[in-house]
Amino acid sequence: MANEDTRASARAGSQVVVGLLVVAFGVLFLLDNLNIIYLRHVIFFWPLAFVASGLVALCSDGPRSGRITGIVLIVIGLAMTLNRLGYVYISWRTFWPLVMIGLGGLIVYRTLGGGRVARPSLAKDGVSAENLVDITAILGGFERRVSALDFRGGEITAIMGGCALDLREAALTTEAVINVFAIWGGITIKVPPDWTVILNGTPVMGGFTEKTARPPDNRKRLVVTGYAIMGGVEVRN
Structure with missing residues (x-):
């Protein structure tokens, strides 16, 4: 029974985050239709989707490796957003090696760390x-x-x-x-x-x-x- 309650709580946390994201997108489309904002300006910040995905992973009551994944996604999203704003410069030649390093570190963690089942x-x-x-x-x-x-x-x-x-x-x-x-x-x-x-x-x-x-x-x-x-x-x- 305790395991079922934990799983239900984890699902509820993830669903709340997903629900808030859906509401946010609905508000953006509504404001665009009312000519209050221009949606193409909002699309400029599409890397924030990685941040949202990371928040979903962090809110899930899963293994520690899932939380590590959430942190990695948030870092990637913030780095790409700062790059688009011109605060930092990250080229694709630099980005993909960093992704490979991150994946390699995640593999090592899941192999040797405490996330194994x-x-x-x-x-x-x-x-x-x-x-x-x-x-x-x-x-x-x-x-x-x-x-x-x-x-x-x-x-x-x-x-x-x-x-x-x-x-x-x-x-x-x-x-x-x-x-x-x-x-x-x-x-x-x-x-x-x-x-x-x-x-x-x-x-x-x-x-x-x-x-x-x-x-x-x-x-x-x-x-x-x-x-x-x-x-x-x-x-x-």
């Missing part, structure tokens, strides 16, 4: 590694089929690559949680038809999609949480 579960609950997944695809593809008798979840990371996880031969006792992180990449998860899928992810210029059957009960639940940044996560049968 599988290793803490192993240490705390004594769960066998056979019942967990820990997948990372960078500039490439990764496909895996799992047939665990007591699947407990894990973590999937796709950075400018793709991951495909097939769980149709796996068994689920009660609930499993998979933390996903997709940036400029895609993640596909196939589940049995008797599993109930709960999407708690936060899309940032990306998307989460569920294409599964509705089982008669929800005793077997797979919770998919995390972030899709300019990427996609799909769960289907």
Whole structure:
């Protein structure tokens, strides 16, 4: 029950930020139609979308790596905005190496830092590694089929690559949680038809999609949480 309340609170925080952004855009279009402001001047500040995405990530009660991602997005948005205002000069030849450095640092953090899901579960609950997944695809593809008798979840990371996880031969006792992180990449998860899928992810210029059957009960639940940044996560049968 406590986990459900935490997830509900996280969803509410993200939805409030998204709702405020929608209201802000509506106000801007209304003021433009009333000739009070000129929308083309507002579009000049489009990098602030990165700042808004970062705020969504920060307001989500997710893993620490998600908050790091939010801070990175805010820094990128502010740097691009200051560049357009002429306060700083950042060329594309400088920007892309900085992006690569940031992505590399994020990969190292997610590999060695405290944001991992599988290793803490192993240490705390004594769960066998056979019942967990820990997948990372960078500039490439990764496909895996799992047939665990007591699947407990894990973590999937796709950075400018793709991951495909097939769980149709796996068994689920009660609930499993998979933390996903997709940036400029895609993640596909196939589940049995008797599993109930709960999407708690936060899309940032990306998307989460569920294409599964509705089982008669929800005793077997797979919770998919995390972030899709300019990427996609799909769960289907």
